[in-house]
Structures are given as structure tokens and as C-alpha cells.
Amino acid sequence: xxxxxxxxYLSVFILLIIxxxxxxxxxxxxxxxxxxxxxxxxxxxxxxIGKAVENYSGYSAQVDSLNHNLKLAYEYAKGRPGNEIxxxxxxxxxxxxxxxxxxFLRIWKEDLKLSPQFVSEAQSVIGSAFDTIIGLESGKIKSxxxxxxxxxxxxxx
Amino acid sequence: MGDMNLxxxxxxxxxxxLASGSFHKYSSQLIKDGTDFAxxxxxxxxxxxxxxxxxxxxxxEFESQVKSKKNLLKMESLKHEGLAKxxxxxxxxxxxxxxxxxxxxxxxx
Numbered sequence: 059x060x061x062x063x064x065x066x067y068l069s070v071f072i073l074l075i076i077x078x079x080x081x082x083x084x085x086x087x088x089x090x091x092x093x094x095x096x097x098x099x100x101x102x103x104x105x106x107i108g109k110a111v112e113n114y115s116g117y118s119a120q121v122d123s124l125n126h127n128l129k130l131a132y133e134y135a136k137g138r139p140g141n142e143i144x145x146x147x148x149x150x151x152x153x154x155x156x157x158x159x160x161x162f163l164r165i166w167k168e169d170l171k172l173s174p175q176f177v178s179e180a181q182s183v184i185g186s187a188f189d190t191i192i193g194l195e196s197g198k199i200k201s202x203x204x205x206x207x208x209x210x211x212x213x214x215x
Numbered sequence: 216m217g218d219m220n221l222x223x224x225x226x227x228x229x230x231x232x233l234a235s236g237s238f239h240k241y242s243s244q245l246i247k248d249g250t251d252f253a254x255x256x257x258x259x260x261x262x263x264x265x266x267x268x269x270x271x272x273x274x275x276e277f278e279s280q281v282k283s284k285k286n287l288l289k290m291e292s293l294k295h296e297g298l299a300k301x302x303x304x305x306x307x308x309x310x311x312x313x314x315x316x317x318x319x320x321x322x323x324x
Binding site: 143150151161162165169172173174176179183184190194197199 | 259266271275276280283284285293294296298300301305318
């Protein structure tokens with residue numbers, strides 16, 4: 059009788075630990091869509107940055123299109139629960155008052171044409187900045203690695 | 216082209232001046248962070264300053280390069296923070312699995 063009661067107490071205690079662990083840290087799992095989106099945008103951005111040695115007016119439509127796609131990526135990141143760090147990274151990336159892709163496109167628009175040295179350096183830095191987003195996304199837990207039954211927050215399911 | 220040692224000396228003075236205002240509580244940290252950042256960029260700064268001196272890069276482009284490196288450092292630190300969080304989640308999952316398996320084995324008889 060005593061053993062049975064101890065077992066019940068233990069079961070309740072363990073259940074509480076599990077519930078606490080489940081609720082304390084929100085899980086964001088790896089998203090194939092977010093990963094592909096970031097890789098695609100890195101390639102598109104670096105290609106367009108390479109054109110900045112030429113006059114901006116010839117590429118304004120492409121810049122608008124890239125800006126639109128970058129905003130979509132930011133909104134997608136923002137809408138994912140527990141994804142604040144990547145959301146923050148996209149904010150830095152897109153902000154025209156900072157100096158990654160958002161700032162680069164602003165300077166190109168203002169100066170019309172940029173020096174080859176600056177363009178080449180910007181490709182390297184902005185490429186590395188994209189890699190930090192891609193690296194963080196790919197480092198996330200895959201939904202297949204979650205404990206049995208924990209699929210609620212897996213985004214690709 | 217400018218002198219790197221002179222630049223670091225001037226930078227320290229300017230950081231000290233900055234720290235004497237609203238940031239006096241953080242003065243030593245501020246000087247350390249600012250100097251570390253400049254030393255980390257030493258090669259880049261020399262290269263960009265040389266390009267600026269022969270008019271291959273404008274002043275605005277030079278400033279933008281320095282700031283972009285600062286932004287990149289922030290992006291990298293966010294990545295490390297996120298990966299640490301993921302490791303914590305993996306540990307949590309391992310704990311949940313172990314607790315569940317052990318409970319199933321010993322309590323649900």
C-alpha cells in the first residue's frame with residue numbers, strides 16, 4: 059500500500075517536471091522553407107550587389123523586388139514562435155540605417171554608382187552576415203529529433 | 216595613409232571622452248571594447264584607408280565598411296546565442312526522454 063502511494067507521488071512529480079520543461083523553453087525546430095529562403099536571398103543579394111558598380115537606375119526594379127523578398131523573409135521569421143533571435147538578425151540585415159544589405163541598397167540608391175573595392179568588401183561582409191542566419195537555422199533541432207509525441211511546435215509538419 | 220598607432224591612441228582618448236559623459240560607469244569596458252574592435256579590424260582598416268587615400272573608396276564607403284563589420288559581429292554573436300539555446304533544448308529533450316523511459320520502466324509495472 060505504502061509502495062503504491064509512493065509510486066503515485068513519484069508519477070505526479072515526474073509529470074510536473076516534464077510539464078515544466080515543456081513549457082519553460084519554447085522550441086523552434088528547423089524549417090526547410092526558412093533555410094531555402096535565406097540561401098536564395100543570399101545568392102540574389104550577392105548577385106545584385108555585384109551590379110552596384112553600374113548605375114542604380116538600371117537595377118531599381120531588381121532592388122525593389124529583392125527588398126520585397128527580404129521583407130517576406132523577415133515577416134516569415136517574425137511569425138515563427140520562439141524565433142526572436144533570427145527575427146533580430148533579419149532586422150539588422152534589412153535596416154537601411156545599418157550597414158548590411160538594407161544599408162548597402164540605400165547607399166547605392168543615393169550615390170547611384172559604387173566603387174569596385176567597396177562592392178567587393180560589401181559582398182564579403184553581407185555574404186558572411188547571411189551565413190550567420192543560415193548557420194543558425196541549420197543548427198536548430200530537426201523535428202525528427204524531438205522526443206516521441208512532441209510534434210506540436212514542429213513547423214514543417 | 217594614416218598611422219595605426221596614432222589612430223589607436225586617438226581612439227582611446229575619444230572613447231575616454233565618450234565615457235566621461237553618460238557612460239562613466241562603463242568607461243573601462245567601453246575603452247576595452249572599442250580598442251578590441253579596432254584591433255580586430257586592423258588589417259581591414261589599413262587596406263580601406265589605403266584605398267581611400269588613392270580615391271578608390273569614398274569617405275562614406277569607408278565609414279559604411281567599418282559599421283558593417285560591427286553589424287556582422289552582432290550577427291555572429293546572435294548566432295552563437297541561438298545555437299546555445301538550441302543545445303539547451305537538446306539537453307531538455309534528452310532529460311524528458313530519460314525521465315519518461317525510466318518512469319515507464321520502473322513505475323508503470
